[in-house]
Structures are given as C-alpha cells and as structure tokens.
Amino acid sequence: MVALGVIACYAAIGLWVLGTDAAKRLGERTGWWSVPASPLLDALTVERADEVVGAPEIPGFGIRPRPEERVRIAQSYLDEFRKRVNIRVRNRAEADQRAADAIAGIRFAEATPPNWPIAEFRERIKAALDDLDAIAEVGEVDRHPELLPRIEKVERDIASMLVAPAGVRGMLYHARLALGTDRQGRSILVRAVYSIKVAIQIGLVVALVAVLFGSVLGAAAAFFGGWVDLAVVWLYSTLSSLPDLVLLGVLVFMFTGSIFDDVTKPWLSLVPIYAAMCLTFWIGPCRVVRGEVMKIKELEYIQAARAIGFGRAYILIRHALPNTLHLMFINFSLLFIAAIKNEVVLSFLGLGVKVGPSWGRMIQESTPQVINGFYWQIGAATVFMFFLVLAFNIVSDALQDAFDPKHVS
Amino acid sequence: MWSFIARRLLASIPVYLGIILIVMAALRVSDPVNAYLGKNATKEQIELKRHAMGLDRPFAAQYVEFLGRIVTLDFGTQTRRYESWKYEGQNVGKKLAEAIGPSLSITLPELCLTTLVSITIGMLSAYYRGRWIDRWLMFLVVLGMSVSVLVFIVLGQKFGSSWLKSALGIGWFAASGYEPWLAWSKEPLWGVLPYPTRFALGTWAHYCLLPVLIYVVVAIGYDTRFYRAVMVEETTRDYITTAIAKGASKPKIMFAHMLKNALIPIITRVMITLPFLIAGSILLEYQFRIPGMGKLIIDAIKDRDFPIIQTFTAVFAGVFILSNILTDVLYALVDPRVRLS
C-alpha cells in the first residue's frame, strides 16, 4: 500500500512537471497565459532545472562547509559581480550605465542584487575582493580559525548584494538550495525532482511498448504456431545472444547522427533510447507470454471456442491474451525498473540522455565530486531513484505473489 | 544425445547468421571509416582504409567474407592481417584472446562467491521463513536491489581504495589497474593441458578483490531471492514432511535433503550465467581499468574501432549459443528426468 502511494506521488510529480512544461510552452506560443508569472507553477520547468541558483557545489540543508570552501563560494559570487563592473566598453562614457544594467541583470534564481547606485557596487566589490586577498595572504584558511570572522564579514557583504525576495518566491529560493548545488551552480533538488519526469517517461514508454509488443508477438507465435512461431523465436533468440548492455550500445550507436539527434526537438532526443530499450526488452515478456499461451491454447474453453467456429484472431484477442494479463503486469513493473536502471547506466557511459537532467547524468557528473568528498549530488540522485525503484520492486513482488505464487524468481 | 546436439547446432545456424547480419548492418548505418579517421584525413587515407577493410565491396560480399573468417576462426595471423584500427599491427584475434584472462580472473571468483553467499543466505532465509530474520534479510536484499549499480561502484572505489588507505592506512586495494597474476607453462602437460607455474595471489587480491566484492554486493540481491524461492518450494515437498515425521534433525533436512534436490535449479541458474563470464562485468571492468572483454567492447565502441566491435559481437554471440546448447546437455546429465528428445 505504501509502495503504491510512493508510486502515486512520483507519478503525480512527473505529471506536474510534464503539465507545467507543456503549459509553459503553450503559453509562450499562444500568449494566452504566462507560466513564469506564477512562481509555483514555474518551479519545476526545464528552464528552472538548468538555471544557476548559486555558487557551485554548495552543500545542502544550509550546512556550512569548510572555511576553504566558503572562500571559494564567496569568490565565485564576487567574480560574477566583478566581471560586470569591469565591463570592457569602447565608449568610456557609457561604461557606468552599462555596468549598472549588467549588475541589474544578475539573477541567481529568485535572488537579485538590490537597487544601489553603481558606485556603491564598485566600492563593495572591491572591498570584498581585497578582504579575500588579505585572507589568502595569511595562509590556508582551514588552518587559521581566527580568519573565520573575516570570512563571515565577506559572506555578509555578499548576502547584502544578493537579496532573496520575501514570500513564496523567497521560500522557493531557499527550497532550491535545500540539497545544495552542482558543479555549475544549479539546484540539485530541482534537477533530482525534474529527473522523476524523465525516469517515469522512459520507464512508462519502454515498459508499455516492450510489454505490448512482446506479448502480442509471443501470443501470436504460440497461437498460430508454424512459421510465425519460427520467425518470432528466431528473432528473439538472435537478439538475446548478446548481453543487454552491448546490444543497447550498438543500437544507440546506430541512431547517433540520425534525425532524432536534434536538440531543437528535445522530444525526439529520447527516441533512440526508447527504441534501443524496447528492441532489447520485448524479449522477456514475449517468452513468458508465448509459454503461457501455449498452455492456454490446449485448455478446453479455447478448444470449445474453436469448435464453435470463432476466428482464430478473435479467440486470440478475446480469450487468450486477457488470460495473460497478470504476466503482462508483472513484466511491466519489472521492465519499468530495468528501463530506469539502464537509463542511468547508459547515461553514465555517455550513450544515454543528452538534453536536460537525469539521474544517470547526475551520478556521472558526481564521480569527481565523490572523490573530493562532496556527496550531495550523488546522494540526491540515489535517494530519489531508490524510493521509486524500491516501490516498484515491492509492487512487482506483490503482483507476483498474487497472480503467480508458484513462479520461481 | 549426439543427435540432439547435432539438431540443436543445426537449428542455431539461422540464429547465428541472423545476429551477424543484424550487427553488421547496424554497424554500417553510419560510415565507420569516416567516423574513425579524424583530423586531416585525406581522401587517399579514407580510401586506403576502406579498401583494407573491404568496406568498398558490396554488403553481401562482406557478409560472406566475414562468415568465412568466423568459420575458419581467422581473426588475423602474422601474415594475414586483420588488425584493430586503433592499435595498428595488433590482430583482432590476439586482442580478444588477451582479454579473456583478465575477465575470467574477476568473473570466476565473482560467480563462485556470489553463488556460495547467496545460497547460504537463501537457505537461512528459507529455513527461518516468515520469522524476523527472513523478513530482515529479504528487506535488505530489496534495498540493495533498488540502488543503482553505479552508486555501488563509485562509492566502492572511493571507500574501498582511497578512504581505506588515507584514513586507516590500509593499502590492500588498488584504485584501478591490473597485473597478470598467473604465469602459464610454456610446455603444456601431456601436450594439451597448460598448467600455471606461478601464482601471485597477493597481486590478484590487490587488483581484483575489490571489484569482485562490489560485484558480490550488487548481485547477491537477485540470486538470494531466487535461491530462497527454490528452497521454499522444496520445503513444501512431501519428502520433507516425511523426513520431519521420521524425526530427522532440521540441519540434516536442510543440507542432506533440500540442498541436494535444489541442486538442479541451482546448476541451471549458474549455467545460464556462464556465457556472461566472458562478457565480463562491463561496468566494473570499465571503471577499474581491468583489461577484460567488457572494457574491450566499451572502449571499442567509444573509439569506433570497427573491426573489434564487429568481431567481438560475432564471436560472443557464437560462444553464447554454444554454451546454451552445452547447458541443455549438462542439464540432462544432471537431471535424469530430462530427456533429450
């Protein structure tokens, strides 16, 4: 029951993401509404997942990292400001106006700079940078605890230059930082949550198509026998004589450079992964359903139906297939897990999801972080994935127990 | 039995022809020569390469030629070249052969350890069926199954190697790499059987033990569930009830009766995994830089080393099909109820 609840939650989040994304797209195209106007609706769209919300590799839960790290974080905020103050303009007279505009353009998600005159910014940035230089002059910050107050002063300066709004937007901003940021300063939480959509999308499409395709082929093979059976068995024994990962690799490799490899049409970019996985995964359900239909075929009611004179296709669809539904359910939930896990592995090898966030990419990007002792990104991806897969594992066990108690493994 | 083997072999010929057809076609969807030869490649160079590989001939001719190679097991000799593109002067056959050893030196221990450990846990679990120990074990197993393999590998590498060394000063495990730990005799025993002359178990443990352990942790989940189910099924059998009625002790029932009868599904399960011993644990080999089959194929896909990809998939499919037939035969030998008809 709990497992079903978890799945429902994930599905709801996935739907939400899908819905707001679509609504945003539609709103942009038609001008009927504007999703970005509402902070809540816009919280989980793909643009927000790719947006910089802070310095790179900030830990989550508001934990304060080592002083050395804090200097790094402060430095990266200051650099953002410094670059804009030092803008290179041919016409000197415009420089201040340009710099002011540039500063006003700084956005870390909801947090923006206050409305100060440009001179004030210049002064504060210079002061803060000088502070940092002075701190660096003393030595390694980790070994000099007496430097902490000076670091805190710089941090306060930065906080005053970047103000999060009050109300819902402010809460959202803090929520974004709840699990920290990745190497690019993007919110780990938003990316992990957005990846739910990607995972569910891949799991759903792959499992559905593979199960339907496999079951229909398997049932047809068993029911009609003869050359149909031969052909289907030939096809699946052929494809299954390579390990999944190798087959997936070869198939993904085959699709690269095709029309699906087009980033302006992100909805197409997942097609190669779908196709590779479907082509690999339909074999399981096909085998099982074929075996089951072989048995069912000999049962009396089917024999009776044939004797009455129903068409073979009719019997297959009306009587044989429905009796394999339980197998389809079990296989569906097994394949769902397999699809999610394989997406992660493929992305890790650089053959998987290429646009937008996914748990696989997050884990891949976090390998060097793990060595450096920064576990927030790998942790978030693992935990989010863990609950979904766990829930599906439990559900498929329950399904198996309910429908197929004698089945082994 | 021989007629069975012959029939199975005959039946697998179309399957084999099919896989080669599919793989060869898939690999030619985008031009492999262009993909491989980079920077500054002139038309001249591309043509030379294409011609050397026979890619300028019609597909059917290439298909027949490649089949010929497989039938004669000719993947390059000193005089007849069939080289890797990336490593010029190195025959594909030699590269495949060299990769088998490292693969086996992690997959064999993996298989043995996983089987042993998971049978033990499976038996324990079945023995205490429904009790808290069983519940906890099964819960742990499902937990383990729900975490991505990659997380185990990435964290295992960090903590098993670097953290052990830096925090505890234990340098048992290498972060990656491989050194041969077995040296084989030059003169085979009785003219056929090569025997090892040197074992460096320390070397093996240094490079291979950590990936093996990680694999065991990952794989244990799936196997334990299977073996538990097998055992549970056995406990419901009549002969167990009889044995209990006759007053046999519980451990005796478990080991003498149940394990013996569960042997058939166990052997089947182990046999099924045998061909994958050669494919190796792709991700582990890749991440730990163990020069086995798995690393070979992934590297080849990444490097676009066309001859290796093509040959690897073809040879592997062949081995797989053969070992399937072997499984069936062995199965029949173990289980007298199965007839090879």
Added chain:
Amino acid sequence: MRLVLLAGVLAVAWLATPTLGQQRVATIPIRTDGPKSLDPAQGSTQYDNQACSQVYETLLQWKYLVRPLALEPLLLAEMPKDRLNDDGTQTWSFRLRPGVRFQDDPCFPDGKGRVLTADDVFYSWRRLADPQYEYENWWLFDKAIVGFNDYKESQAAAVKGGAKFDYSAPIAGFKRLGDLEFEVTLTEPVYRFLYVLTQFQTSIVPREAVEKYRTEFATRAVGTGPFMVKPGDWRPGERITFTRNPNYREELYPTDLPTDPAEAARDRELGFLADAGKRLPLLDRIEVPFYVPDPPMWLDFNRGKLGLTQVPSEYQQEAFVLRSQRLKEAYAKKGITGHAILLLDFIFRGFNMNDPVVGGYDEKRKALRQAIALAYDLDEINQKFYNGTAIVYDGPIPPGLDGYPKDGQAPESYRGPDLEEARRLLALAGYPGGRDASGKQLVIDYYTSQSGNQEEQAQAEQRMVEKIGIKFNMRFVNFSELIEAINKNKAQMFSYAWGSDYPDGENNLALFYSRNKSPGSNAFNYDRPEYDRMYERIRVMKPGPERTAIYERMRDMVIEDTPYIGSLARYRYYLVQPWLRNFKPTEDFHNYYKYLNVDDSKR
C-alpha cells in the same frame, strides 16, 4: 571440473612479490589509454610521442631545462648548416654523431645492435611516403623536400599496380655524402624544417627490424634511445614498461638553465642541477600505467604510487588554494611540489566561413559573427570550467609566442560580454532581437564533442547567446564525428582546440591559410587572398621583429573577420612527489624520461 582444478591450484598457491634489488624504478602516469603504436611512422598522438621518444631518437631535440625553448643536436654531431641555392631552394647539411648504435635485437646479425648511418635517416623518412602506413605523418614532409612528393606519387601508383614500394628509388633532395654525412634540399627556405626534425615521427628506425617484424613492428620497438620496450612490456590500453638500454651511448645530464635568472634560480632550488654531468639515463626502469577516467590516477598519486600527476581541473581545489594558486599545506608538508605550465593552446569556437548564414565576408555576415562573439563570456567559461586558471586572450597565437598581444588584449577585439554592442551588431546583421525579417528565430547548428565537461560548457554557452535572442542547436557528438562534421562542412559552429605542433605562431596562423581548408587544418574555411600572401611570406622568414609585425597584422585581420570566438589557453598543473627528481614539466617534447631520477630515501 574446472572449479575443482582451480581450488586445488589455489591451495598450493604462494604469495609472490618480485624483488627489485637495487634497481632505480619510478612509476609515472599517462592520462589516457596511452600510445596506439610504437612505430614512429604510424604515431600521431602525444601519447605515441611519449612512448616512441624514449626508444627512438630524432636528429634534434629541445634543451631540457632551457626556456624559451632552444634546439640542440641529439643524433647529430652538430647543428645542421644551411645554404641558399640560386634556384631558391635551400640545402641543409648534416653530420651524424659517430658510434651511435641501435639496441640489441634478434633482427640484427648475432643480435648485436649495429651502427647508425645516413641510410637509416633516409629510410626512416621514406617510410612516411609508404601507403602501407596510410600517410598518417606525410604532412610533415609534404611539399617540403625537392623530389619527395614526386617520389611519393610515383610509388603510390606503382604499389597500386602491384609493385613493391621501392625504398631505393632516387630522390633529388636526398644526398648521401658518406656514412655519417648527408644533405637535404628543401623546395623553399623554411625555417620550421628544423622543428620537424624534433618531431618523433621523424625518428630513425632500423630497416632490419621493420622488415623482420612487418606489421608487428608497431609493437616491437628497436631504437637508439635510452630505454627499450621488451616484448610484452606494452599492454595496449593498460601500461608500458621502459627498461634501460644497457648499450646506450655516453650522453650526459645537461647544465644549461633558462635565460630568465629568476627561473634559473628556481630550477636550481628545485635541484634540477643535482645530477648535472651524470650519464643518462638515470633510471633502470620506468613503469607507465595509463588512466582513462581521471579519478584512479588522482587516487593513485595520493596513495604515493605515482611519482607525478597532472591535476585534473576537478581536483584543482583539493591541491591548490584557488585564490592564490598556492599549493596547499597538506601537500607541501609531504614535500610534494606543484608546477604550473602554460600550454600552447588555442581553444576556440569556430564558424564555418562557407556557411550561407554565419559565413561570408561582407559587413552583415561579419557583424553577425562579431555579435555572437560579443555575447560570449569567456571569463565565465574560464571560471566555471577551468577554475579561473586559464588565460583568455585575443587572436589565434597562444601566450609566450611572437604575435601574442600584450596582456592578451589586441588593439581591437570583439571579446564579450558586451550585450548592448552585440544586440546592435545583431540588428545590423539583419537579425534584430535574434529574429530575421520574417520573425523566425536564428538557430545555429553548434557541434561540440561529448565528454562530461564539454556538455556542461555547451549548456552555459547556450545560456549566453540566448541573452541576445539566438538559439544554438546543440549537437553533442563524439570527437571523430565532430571532425567529420567539420570536414564535410556540415557544422555551422563548432567547439574546437588547436595545440601547437611546435612553438612558433606560424603553426597557428596556418590554420587560416586557404590552402589548408577542410579537410585540412583550416576548419573555418577561412579564405582571404591578402592573408594568404602574408602567410606565404612569413613561412620562409626567420624569427625577428619584422616577422612579428606581420604576425600581428595577420592576427588583427583574423580578429576583425571573426571566424572564431576565443581564445583560451590552459595552464596545466603538475604535482611531483618528493622522491621523483629532475621532472621539469613540459608539454612541448616528451623525451625527458632519461633525465628523471628517484631518491628512494624520501619514499
């Protein structure tokens, strides 16, 4: 059965750890999957270089400690002398060092290495024209030597006709004067010919070995160098072991130091002169494991297994204090030293000048490219992806070479970010707000190679150009596909980099020479007759202020036309263990293994 056998075997197994005795051994890494061939004629990558340079030797080499780089003879007895001929050709005369022997190998009579002669030099160079080796390195000699191109063509035709490649056919530019003396005549006086003679591909190989081992020669190295690779010591993709060549001639550790006194002082302080005058090589064996993903290399260095390591950017902040680029105390306390060397790097985002949208030389097309360049924030890329350690500069000539602008800033440049100006130029180009007359958004096909960091970079770039209303159609392809897309003129824009083959700006200016258009190295397909004329002039000039002035004119011309957005040059950071001595990091040559030494008391 097999399992039983194995179990029995394990029962009698013993732990074997090879004893090293008094051997001096070091382990140093290569940060990829290593060389792909040990045959200089078939090598091309830096890693082939790293392997071949230890076993084979070239006629000239770069002085180990001296900066800026300077040439010295290696297999030659003295620096070659040149003279100009009346027909505009140039003749270089060479004298080989007497008594240089190849290493002992079964391919020689009695297995004893024989003495090197002028014939070996010509033989080795002729191999680059042999179609069997797929002309991988022909570009080094292409059109350079009188009669060499004709020789290559006629032999190619003969081989196609079924004949064997004739290594004895005459070439007008090759003249043997004696066993050790020879002359080479160039089609035009090109100073860079001397650089070619330091390239490992022109190393001298013995004919006997090539003919005995045939294709296996790529795995069996037989050279004159300080180290040998014994059969089986190279496991491709894994590791290679170099063993001292016991017959190596007497070659001594150098005493020359950099010209800059501060640098020279630092070299002294680092103990680079401690072994001065000792006989090379100083080590008995060097183990070189290859690392494809970085993490294991970093871990192995920290475990003390490796003598040195490059510092991958992900781990930079572990070892260095970012603000001051100083080595952290935790490392310094262990006696580890840090080095930073500036690479001869030209990292850029190129435009395809043949493309109807972004290419072309009229004001509008130019304004479009300049606008995109102005939208780019290279400092941000530097901060995010190079830890702020790279150098952002104008023009195609990397820092440290003639033609590099002062402080990296050319008098006129289109380096961003300057969004206002970018928007103005974009409107001028006919895309106000990034949309054309019909209101369609400008979408540019942008090809970039796919490796973890590159994809993140591309996303950052996408964000930059979106600010002026342009969209990139990102194509993440692997490196070979990227090259194909460039060669086939498919890419409108591409992310790319050029590492100089030799330390001379001419090498980078050649990237814009119209005769090098793709599939040549001119990936931009840049084509300006005026530029070509200047290039043809500088190619035959010797270094000097006059040549530098033309370099600068060419540079500014390219900046104005903006066929690329750039540029960045990386620093490469090295960490060296206290027990590894004499390692002076360089990326320009790789035959320095012979100078390395270890101090086992510091392990």
